[in-house]
Amino acid sequence: MQCRSIALALLLGMLFVSPASRAAYPDKPVKLLVGYAPGGSTDIVARLLAKVLTQKWRQSVVVENKTGASGMIAAEQTVHAAPDGYTLLLGYTPEVSLNKLVFKRMHYDPITDLSALALVASAPLVLVSGPKLHARNLKELLTHKGSQRQISYGSPGVGGQQHMAGEMLGRLTGLPLMHVPYRGTSLAVNDLLGGQIDLFFATTPPLLQHIRAGKLWPILVAGPKREKLLPNVPTAVELGLPRLQLTNWFGVFGPKDLPAELAGRISDDVMAVFKDPGFVKSLEDQGLTPTPLQGAAFKDFIGAEMKKYQEIVAETGISVQ
Structure with a gap:
């Protein structure tokens, strides 16, 4: 009798176990x-x-x-x-x-x-220039300030941080910048390398190999301190643009x-x-x-x-x- 009671209790316990606890996540x-x-x-x-x-x-x-x-x-x-x-x-x-x-x-x-x-x-975002634009630092970039030709910069979509960074850069420096949106960072980097656009803001990962290969030139880091993997690239703060900090x-x-x-x-x-x-x-x-x-x-x-x-x-x- 006692064995039957224990068996019945175990059976009832199994019936009332919640579905979430029956199967471990993820299965x-x-x-x-x-x-x-x-x-x-x-x-x-x-x-x-x-x-x-x-x-x-x-x-x-x-x-x-x-x-x-x-x-x-x-x-x-x-x-x-x-x-x-x-x-x-x-x-x-x-x-x-x-x-x-x-x-x-x-x-x-x-x-x-x-x-x-x-x-x-x-x-933090890093601003890089491509082979189409002769600008390897901020000083060289600012020589294009009075240019009649608009300087194009890419971003992985309208309204994101890269787009905002470009708009802020234009307002702070007076550079004639034109936004070109893409469906992703890698697509914009490919066009930057190919000379279809001039500038791009991105985080370090998709840029690093091209910077090391001398195909892209880092101009500034839009953060409070220098990047460990880009120790020679100055911050926007160092360059007199303290408001250009986007992470x-x-x-x-x-x-x-x-x-x-x-x-x-x-x-x-x-x-x-x-x-x-x-x-x-x-x-x-x-x-x-x-x-x-x-x-x-x-x-x-x-x-x-x-x-x-x-x-x-x-x-x-x-x-x-």
């Missing part, structure tokens, strides 16, 4: 969406993170590039995905904060429709209705990868700064960034219909 591959073409900083961070999470979760974390609309195609797909943790976004600043400030029409609200899970990395950042996001327990699990697991010295070194070797933040601290960080860029948008008048 199938996880998609990590990127809103830009392969080869840019967002894609690089995503692939480095996917590699270590694949090992940690013992399930494939597959990076999928959904390019276009300043990163919003990938973000929108994440917003509309099932809130089960199997579709995540490796978000870059525009699609998860800035676009809300410059686009008149959006199909999602990045603040209310996405779950901010974990900040992963950050890096890209990259984090993990999920759909808004992601259960709190699952969101915490994913966030904690992302934070845990920073204990892996190999992962940290892989970021630093690319010129990226490991920037672990989660929960309320990450949300506060996003809020502070949006406040900063509201002022830039108001000054530059950047707006997209």
